[in-house]
Amino acid sequence: MLIMSRRQGETILIGSEIEIVIAHIGRSRVRVGIRAPRQMAVVALEVKLVSEENRAAALAPPAAVLQTILAQLLPDPHTFHTLTDEGSVRQDAGTKT
Amino acid sequence: MPETQTTNFGTISFAPESVFEFPNGLPGFEERRRFLPVQNPRTAPIVFLQSLEEPSLCFTTLPVWVVDPQYRLRVMEQDLEVLELTADRQPRIGDEILCLAVLSIRNTGTTANLLAPVVVNLKNYKAVQAVSAESGYSHRHLLFPQEAVAC
Numbered sequence: 001m002l003i004m005s006r007r008q009g010e011t012i013l014i015g016s017e018i019e020i021v022i023a024h025i026g027r028s029r030v031r032v033g034i035r036a037p038r039q040m041a042v043v044a045l046e047v048k049l050v051s052e053e054n055r056a057a058a059l060a061p062p063a064a065v066l067q068t069i070l071a072q073l074l075p076d077p078h079t080f081h082t083l084t085d086e087g088s089v090r091q092d093a094g095t096k097t
Numbered sequence: 098m099p100e101t102q103t104t105n106f107g108t109i110s111f112a113p114e115s116v117f118e119f120p121n122g123l124p125g126f127e128e129r130r131r132f133l134p135v136q137n138p139r140t141a142p143i144v145f146l147q148s149l150e151e152p153s154l155c156f157t158t159l160p161v162w163v164v165d166p167q168y169r170l171r172v173m174e175q176d177l178e179v180l181e182l183t184a185d186r187q188p189r190i191g192d193e194i195l196c197l198a199v200l201s202i203r204n205t206g207t208t209a210n211l212l213a214p215v216v217v218n219l220k221n222y223k224a225v226q227a228v229s230a231e232s233g234y235s236h237r238h239l240l241f242p243q244e245a246v247a248c
Contacts, residue, residue, distance in 0.1 A: 029231075046230045050213040051125035053236045054226075057156055057201035057210070058126070062105050062145050065157040065200050068207050072241045 104153040105145075106135060116149065117217050117224040120179055124213070124226060129154060132224070144197055146215065156215075158197035162190065164209045164240065170196055171229040172216060179225045180218040194218055198238075199226075205239060212236035 004012060012020040018040075021033035034042050098110045117132045128150075135145040135155075142163050148154035161168040170187060177184045180194070188194045195217040198209040211234035217224040 044228070044230055046212060046228045046236075047124050049236050050210065050226065050228050053201060053210050053213075054123055054125040054156075054199065056203075057199050058154055060157070060200075060202045062155055062157045065202060065207065066140060066143070068202050069240070072206050 101133065101147070101149050102152045103147050103155065105155050106147065109133070109135065109147070115222070117146070117222050119224045119226070121225065123215075124228070126154070132156075146197070146199075157200045158215060159200060159209060159240075161196045161198050161209075161211065161214050164198050164238065165211065168196075168211065168234075169232070170214070170216070170227075171232040172227045173229065176216065176225045176227045180216060180223050181221060182218060188216075188218075193220070200240070201237075203237065207240040208237040209240055210236045211238045 006012060006022045008022055008025045010022055012022075014020065017037050019033075019035040021035075022030065023033045024031040036042055099113060100108050100110045102108055111133050115134065117134060119130050119132065121127065122129050126148075129148050131149040132146040133149055135147050136143070142160055144158045144160070146156040146158055161170070168190075170190060172180075172182075172187060174184045177188070180188070182188050182193070190196045195215075197215040197217070198211055199213075199215060200207055200209055202208075212230075212232065213226050213228040213236060215224060216227045
C-alpha cells in the first residue's frame, strides 16, 4: 500500500479524475473531500461490508436461521430429537380438537 | 386490514401503522423501503423483518440487548436525521427506539450484525440500518461462541 503524508488542505490525485482533499484533521478523525466521476460509487468500507452481509442474510430463510440456532442451543442430538418429537405430538393433539 | 403475500409465512394481514419505513432502504437493498415486523410467541424474542415489496425477502433479527446486554449504540448524525430524532444525543434503546441485529448463517454458526443494527424510531416507525463505523463492533458477531456451546 502506498502511504503518503499530507497536511490539512492538501490534495491527492488518483488517475486524472479522482481528487482527494484532506479537508480537516481533528483529534481522532479526518474529514476527507472526494471528487470523482458521478458513476463511481464512493462509500465507506463498512457500508460495503454491511451490504454484502445483508445479501448473505437475505439468502438465509427464517426456518434455516431458527434451525441453526436450535442446533447450537441443543448440540446433543438426543436432546434435540426428544424435544422435536414432543413438539409434533402436541401439534397433532391440537389439530384433533 | 391489508394483506401481503410472503414466501415464508404465506398470506399475512397487518395494520398499516405497524409498517417500518426505511427512507433509504438498507445497504444492498436500497429499493426496499417498507418492512413489516413479524413476531411469533414460539420464536420470541426473534423479530422477522418481512419486505412488503419483495415476498421472498425476509430478515431474521434479534434485539441487540439479547445478543449483547452491554451493547452501546452509536448512531451517526445523518442516520438520526433520517429517523427524525434530535442529533445532540444518542437515542435510548427500548424507550425511544427499537434496535435489532440482523442474523445470518455462516459455517461457524449464526452471526449477528452488530456493526449495523436496524434502528426504528418508535414514535413514527421511521427506520434505518445504522452503520456505526466507530463503534468497533463486528458485522459477523458470533451468536454462540464455541466455549459457551462446549459446557
